[in-house]
Amino acid sequence: MGWLQGSNYRTLQYQRLRKHRRYCQSLIARTLSAMYGQVMLKTIRKPKSKQDFALVLGVESSCDETAASVLRRAQDGQVEVLSSIVASQDEIHTPYGGVVPELAARAHMQKIESVMVRAVEQAGINWTQLHAVAATSGPGLIGGVITGLMAAKGLSVSLDIPLIAVNHLEGHAVSPRLTDDCPFPYLLLLVSGGHTQLLGVKGVGDFTRLGSTRDDAAGETFDKTAKIMGLGFPGGPAVEKMAANGDPKAVKLPRPFMGKPHADFSFSGLKTATLRAYENLINAKLGQASERDKANLAASFQQAVCDILCDRTKTAMDMFKRTDKGPYRFVVAGGVAANARIRTALDKLCTDNNFTLFAPPLKYCGDNGAMIALAGAERLALGITSDLDVCARPRWPLDQDSADNNPASGFGKKGPKS
Ligand code: ADP
Ligand code: MG
DSSP states (O other), rough: TTTOOHHHHHHHHHHHHHHHHHHHHHHHHHHHHHGGGGGGGOOOOOOOOSEEEEEEEEOOOOSSEEEEEEEEEESSSOEEEEEEEEEOOHHHHHHTTTTHHHHHHHHHHHHHHHHHHHHHHHHOOOGGOEEEEEEEESSSSSHHHHHHHHHHHHHHHHHHOOOEEEEHHHHHHHHHHHTTTSSEEEEEEOOOSSSSEEEEEOOOOOOEEEEEEESOOOOHHHHHHHTTTOOOHHHHHHHHHHHTOOOOTTSSOOOOTTOSSSBBBBOOOHHHHHHHHHHHHHHHHOOOOOHHHHHHHHHHHHHHHHHHHHHHHHHHHHHHHHHSSSSSEEEEEEEEGGHHHHHHHHHHHHHHTTEEEEOOOOGTTSSSSHHHHHHHHHHHEEEOOHHHHHHOOOOSOOOOOHHHGGGGGEEEETTTOO
């Protein structure tokens, strides 16, 4: 290659890159054309250059929900969810008491097409009216993330519309903005099956991590507790139901990090203590815990999580106030935000600390396509789109900076934990 120097060499490389790219694009388009049959478009219509609104399809497949939604976002920020389809895999994973990644990936493959078609049909639009497609491209179970992201890439190529790769956590972070006028900046408690974090959110994609879990996530702890007690899957709603008739003071359980000056969480000690408490119960009752005992343990566990979340949030509120002038807004998002006792306790905490609470309606607490569509639409409005070679990422911290520089925010084998 010595005879090819300078700009000639670069031109050749560039041509090769373009050729390779065209090949990839046509490959994806052909594959998806085959997949979607008549659904795929024969004619491609480009969006008008000056639209006063954007229609965005959001695709979510990072864990055990295959979801898609069409959202209309006006230029002034007004949002309307035209459709939101969620195909849950609860039945598939129930026998195992937790999500089995391989089964989840297969189920996403089976459902992704029909879920997207239903989302577009229910929105009352046709495919050519879409202005962009947004898809979760991490963090999450890689098989599922690849499925949704590849489907979105195919649509992007076929419809000639921009692709927006969305961080799943950013979707949760903006979820209250689907229904409420909740402007930036705000303090966010993101509390789901895979994550428990406190972040300052200053704008689109602008996150500062104030604290995060050093071991398990709160939702995961709910799921494990339900599994230990044989309450079923997903664990959160099952524990909440069981706790309704129990005494939250009946069983003494630990509350790790309560009162500490940092805003990190730890749930593994609580998980083990709950397991021990249940074993003691079984032993004392000769192998059979009564419904009353189970209700008391569930209520005590739920109260411990609630106390931990409130205490850590209070510390983060103080941190947030040091750098922000107010008015102060607080957002709780993610699957665990569906818990009524936790919502009520956080509401009181907000009142006591001069914050306004924003929490998404229950249907947008767990994983859904609408929050991904919104995160995508907000990026699109700023002109932020993704290249077709964007990769699926099993790990993807919202705030890379803090994850790199603060060991307390957690490191996994493959880099900072998200
Ligand atoms: P992820 O994005 O990590 O998959 P989701 O946002 O879908 O998580 O939330 C799922 C988690 O939320 C599960 O761990 C589930 O047990 C928990 N969860 C759902 N509803 C409740 C509830 N009512 N109380 C407590 N936890 C809940
Ligand atoms: Mg989630």
